[in-house]
Amino acid sequence: MRVVFMGTPDFAVGTLEALIASKHQVVGVVTQPDKPKGRGKAMQFTPVKEVAVAHNIPVYQPIRVRDEAFVEELRNMQPDVIVVVAFGQILSKEILEIPSCGCINVHASLLPKYRGSAPIQWVVIDGEKESGVTTMFMDDGIDTGDMLKKTVVPLSENETGGSLHDKLAIAGAQLLIETLKDAEEGKLVRTKQKDEESNYVKMLDKNLGLIDFSKPAIEIERLIRGLNPWPSAFTGLDGKTLKIWSAKVLNKEAEGEFGEIVEVTKEDIMVKTGNGILQLKEVQLEGKKRMDTGSFLRGYQVTKGTILKK
Numbered sequence: 001m002r003v004v005f006m007g008t009p010d011f012a013v014g015t016l017e018a019l020i021a022s023k024h025q026v027v028g029v030v031t032q033p034d035k036p037k038g039r040g041k042a043m044q045f046t047p048v049k050e051v052a053v054a055h056n057i058p059v060y061q062p063i064r065v066r067d068e069a070f071v072e073e074l075r076n077m078q079p080d081v082i083v084v085v086a087f088g089q090i091l092s093k094e095i096l097e098i099p100s101c102g103c104i105n106v107h108a109s110l111l112p113k114y115r116g117s118a119p120i121q122w123v124v125i126d127g128e129k130e131s132g133v134t135t136m137f138m139d140d141g142i143d144t145g146d147m148l149k150k151t152v153v154p155l156s157e158n159e160t161g162g163s164l165h166d167k168l169a170i171a172g173a174q175l176l177i178e179t180l181k182d183a184e185e186g187k188l189v190r191t192k193q194k195d196e197e198s199n200y201v202k203m204l205d206k207n208l209g210l211i212d213f214s215k216p217a218i219e220i221e222r223l224i225r226g227l228n229p230w231p232s233a234f235t236g237l238d239g240k241t242l243k244i245w246s247a248k249v250l251n252k253e254a255e256g257e258f259g260e261i262v263e264v265t266k267e268d269i270m271v272k273t274g275n276g277i278l279q280l281k282e283v284q285l286e287g288k289k290r291m292d293t294g295s296f297l298r299g300y301q302v303t304k305g306t307i308l309k310k
Contacts, residue, residue: 001080001101001180006030006065007048011169012085015106016051018173019083024180026057028077032088033061066092074098081183083176084138093140101183103138106172108165110134110150112198115143120168121161122201124226127218130154131164133172135179137190142200146190149182151175160228206231210310213259217249217276235259236310237285237302245290246282253277259308267294269302 001024005016008031019026029052037044045053052059062070065087071094074082081101084091086108096103109119111134123131132152139145151171155164182188209227211220211234224233224247234243254262256272263270269280284290285300 001025001184002027002078003180004028004030004074004077004079004082004099005048005052005085006082006087006091007085008032008046008088009086010047011108011165011172012087012106013047013051014169014173015083015085015176016048018177020051020055020057022177022180026052026055027079028058028060028074030060030062030065030074030087033063065089065095071095071098081180085172085176090142091138096138096140104148104176104179104183105136105138105143105145106176107134107136107143108168108172110152111136111143111147112193112195114201115198116201116203118201118204120165121204121226124155124159124161124164125222127222128155131168133168133175135175136193144193144195144198146192148188148190149175149179158225160225162229204231209233211235211244211259211308213271213278213308214274217247217273217278220273220278221247221249234310235308237306237308240286241310242286242308243284243290244280244282245284246280248279248281250277250279256305257307261302261304261306261308264297264302264304266297267292269293269297271308 003019003024003026005019005026007016031046031048034043034045049059074095075098079099082099082103084103085106110132114122130152132150134150135148136145153167153171209231224244227233228245232243234241236242254272254277256262258272258274260272261269262272271278280293282292283296
C-alpha cells in the first residue's frame with residue numbers, strides 16, 4: 001500500500017520504522033515544524049523527521065495541514081492510506097477523504113476511554129490496571145472514529161508514564177501492521193464507539209505536578225509515577241523546588257500537618273499526607289542531580305518537622 005505517515009514525537013517513531021521495514025511504501029512523512037531547542041536555540045528536527053531523513057523519505061512540515069496548497073500536495077501523493085500517530089494537528093474532512101482506504105489512527109489507550117492528548121499518563125495517575133492501543137478509522141471528531149483493532153497492555157506495580165509510553169509504542173507499531181494486513185485482505189471489522197463510556201483527559205502541564213499533600217498518599221504516589229519523566233511531580237524544600245521521582249506508600253499515620261516531614265532516616269524521608277505516609281525514595285533538589293534519597297541525605301540536611309510546600 002502507498003502510505004503517507006503523519007506523526008511527530010518519539011511515540012510515533014516505532015510505528016514509522018515498522019512501516020518502513022514492511023512491504024508497504026511510505027511515500028511521504030508529515031510532521032510538525034522544527035522548533036528551537038536548548039540554550040543556543042538551534043532548530044531541532046522532530047523525532048519522526050529524523051527517521052524519515054535517515055531513510056530518504058520526503059518530509060513535509062506544514063504550519064497548517066488544512067491549508068489548501070498542502071491538501072493538494074497530499075492528493076498528488078495518491079496514498080492508499082494515511083496513518084496518523086500523535087501528529088499534533090486536526091485533519092480536515094478534505095484530507096480524511098483523500099486516501100482510498102481512509103485515515104487510520106494509532107491511539108495510546110483502549111478506546112472509548114481516555115480520549116485526548118495524554119492518555120498514557122492519566123492511566124497511571126488514575127490507578128488503572130491495564131491500558132493498550134486502539135487503531136481506528138478517523139472521522140472529523142477527536143478520537144471518535146470507528147475502532148478497528150485493540151491490544152491490551154497490563155500495567156506493572158511500579159509503572160511510570162515513561163515506561164508505559166515505551167510499551168505502548170511497541171504495541172502500537174505491531175498493531176498498525178496487523179491492521180493494514182486486515183485492510184488489504186478485506187477483514188477489517190469496524191466497531192462504533194460508545195460515547196457514554198468515553199472521557200477526554202486534559203493536556204499535561206507543569207502545574208499539574210504540584211503535589212497537594214492533603215490528598216491520600218496512594219494518589220500522590222500514582223501522580224509521581226504518571227508524571228515521570230515529564231512534567232514531573234514536585235513540591236518545595238527550603239525555598240527550592242524539590243522534584244519527587246519515586247515514592248512508596250506506608251499505611252500508617254502520624255501527627256503533624258499535611259506535607260510535614262515526620263521522620264528522617266539514613267535512607268528515607270517520611271511525609272504526612274491526607275491518608276497515610278509518603279516515603280520519598282528518589283528526589284532532585286533544584287540545582288542538583290536526580291538521586292536516591294539516601295544519597296541526597298548524605299549531602300543535604302533535612303530536619304524532622306519541616307513542611308514541604310511550594
